[in-house]
Amino acid sequence: MDTDQSPPSAPNKAGAGRKIFTRLIVTVVVIGGGWAAWHYWGQGHAPQQGRGRFARMGPQAVLDAVAEKGSIAITLNALGTVTPLATVTVKSQISGTVQALKFKEGQMINAGDEIAKIDSRPYEATLQQEQASLAKDTSTLAQAEADLKRYQSLAKQDSIASQTVADQEFLVQQDKATVANDEAQIQATQLNISYTHVTAPLTGLAGLKQVDVGSYVTSSDSSGIVVITQMQPMTVEFSVPEDSVARIVKSIKANGPLHVTLRDRANVHEIATGTLDTYDNQIDTTTGTLKMRADFDNADGVLFPNQFVNVTLLIETVEDLVVVPSQAVQLGTNGNFVYLIGDDGTVKVTPVKTGPSDGDRTAIVSGLQAGQHVVTDGTDQLRDGVKVVVTTAAPANAAHPRAGGKRGGPEAGKPEGGSEGQEHRHKRPDDGSGKPAPDGNRAAPSDQSRGGNP
Template sequence: MPILTHSPLAARHAQSGAIRGWTLATVLLAALAAGAGIGWWGKGQSSAAAAAGTPASGASAPGAPGQGGPGGPGSRRFGGANRIQPVSVQAVRKQDIRVMVSAVGTFAAANTTIVRPQVSGVLQALQFTEGQQVKAGQQLAQIDPRALQASLAQVEGTLARDKANLDNARIDLARYRELLSKDAIAKQQLDTQEALVRQLEGTVKAGQANVDSARLQLSYTKVSAPIPGRVGLKQADLGNVVSPGDSAGIVTITQTRPIALVFSVPSSQLPQINAKLRAKQPLMVEALDRNGNKFLARGQVATADNAIDLSTDTIKLKALFANSDDNLYPNQAVSVRLQLDTQSDSMAVPQAAVLRGSQGFYVYVVSAENVVSTRVVKPGAADGDWVAVEGQLEVGEKVVIDGVDRLRDGAKVEVIAADPRQRQGATGGGRRRGGGSGAPGAASGAGPGAAPAMPGASAPRGERSGKAAAGASAPRTAVAAAAGGDERPAWLDRLPPEVQEKFMKMNKEEREAWIAQRRAERAKREAAGN
């Protein structure tokens, strides 16, 4: 009988063989589990797609039975016959539509003046605040007056002396006349005295003029505003010697109440504009910021230019704005909307609803059964976001304003809110563990039209193990189907608006990576929960 020895080397060989056997069995079991998970995941995707009225991702490939090629009835991009397209709608209504003409204009001050001193001297005081509104005649600055005061005193003294000489000459003239009546003096002496009086009267008048001139020069040391308006930044500092020859002056005043807006419109509008002006009917003008988004002020056309610009075939108009809040500035460029007329009680639809195709302009109308049909319309004047239309439309009918790029006549649609923040699930309400109460289909996705859950979202505990395996081992093609390519996945509406916007900006590869990462995070959470 052979003797069996239990050597350490033999033990290690036996242990290694057992480990290899166990490892092989583990790999086989893991592969079977992964395959089962992939099958379960694909079945779940098909079930969710069927519940949502959406064909499974594998059925949307070009050439699949009953689907057709790209652009066919079953095309994934353009929506299959059973696909429900989410759209936003708005009702047709009747309203007043303003006939507007758009232009670009520039504000200009009604009057602009540079305040310069009229006498030379040292600037002693500035009596205004930069940017304030001033009145005509309001004192703005003070120039040193002492030199002009001395000149005034000098001419006043000269005038007083001349007046005294004149008074004395007049007294002598009266005496000479009395003596001549008594034949006590010669007539020549009286004539000489009369000439002297007239000479002194001229001297007094010249002296008085010198005094008035000196007083006027002295008054110029108080610099006043020649017009009402808004002062700008000061151009001279205290202590500077200013003079009438200074080009910048002391400060600039612009008259901005009212302020004028100059803009050009096509000359074809001139007859209608002239008719309004002659009839004294107001032509209202709206000023908006340069991008045309923010309303600034409303004014009225004052006059039109006297000639048409041949180079542009336009006519210049001037409108006046009260500008009581000083919100408008000279040389400010703005967008202009001139209201020429008002179309009362017009059929109107949002501008986003009007499309253009081979048949002309048309809109998509959603019926009570959520089926769209095309209606040919003739658009008219546009007022803001609304446009007047003519066509077979009724007030209250709902037209599609969002989601029109994938629609076809006769397609089935689902109406959702135009604002992403108001859509279902946008507030972050998620599923409850154990299938908590809620609206049918809102949490489980089993209701009609429900969308599959977002990849990576939490699921009930009973579903975790299978979904974790599917999320961890799903093939790349399955992830690409969930990413949706250029389509908007239905489950995306359950996410916050900022996440929706971020996802839709991704390309296909980035979406696949994003979904795979969410699933991996969900698998980790579920594994930690178990």
């Protein structure tokens, strides 16, 4: 009993410490092993299709479209300015006081209509003076001619010096010149009187008046009386890249004037249609563009000078093409491709060569045939060989796009047998569910401003 109550020795204390440390190590190993086993057997045996981010339960829901035969309109978009064929500042050709204005601001005026009346009384008085001078000089001429006849008769009888006859002949010529001058002055004054009636030189829309009744006007006034702008027809000037000039000129020579559509500043509403057959004779070296001018009848008067418009030029229409919705065309590292839906419900990454596009549809030059089905939405987690089911509603995964991600996964970016393609972009349409279609690099095979390569 005395021995059990004695304090332990130093070697016994060291052995007890080693036992505690060993037990701690065993406990940590057991806990770690249990957690690893639970993580492996508890989560690792769920049946999945695919690996990594492609794991999915069952077939993937997608939307599809059928490749069809159709035509693509090759267009070019540009910014234009409405330019009238003629704009005239109507000025007075004489000096005087405005007695009356014969037009209303904003009124359509016909060529020849009187628009203002200038005080003509000073010119009428001048006309009377000149007419009196003409009468006087005409009498003087008649007297000189009578004297000349008398002198010529006396000269035949040698009763007068020949010098006197010669002087009288020169005097008659001088009087004739004086009469002619008087007549010219009368015509000039009569012309000035006609200028007191200011008339419109062309048919057009009158602007705001620049003078009021009682104003004194001269021919040197810069503002004039009113500005008249020809409204029908109207033209629109716009510039196109020099790379597109050859194709446009070729189409004009082959098909005649090209069709042009105008839209408003917001590019929402169509406001006019016309034709293009006029262009400048040299390219602007500072911008690398060529100026063109389209004609519009403007019967409804919706086009106004200096108005900003969006121009769509129809260069040509390419027929008999295989076309698909533009959102069906994907862009991978090796070029453009589509997800082709097979008869067994699996998708196949199919490289394609694209042609022209009108924005909503894209032509497929090779790699696809009319009647084949392609995926248009729900491509976020697709890859070669995945099972899909076609639905009429937007796939669930389409509502959660990956920002800046590439479409179709790593294998879709490198289709087997694919060829290099050009990068194309297009505006993503709404999928009809109120949510935007998935992000990613889709392909719009040809820029509308270039028209593509049919």
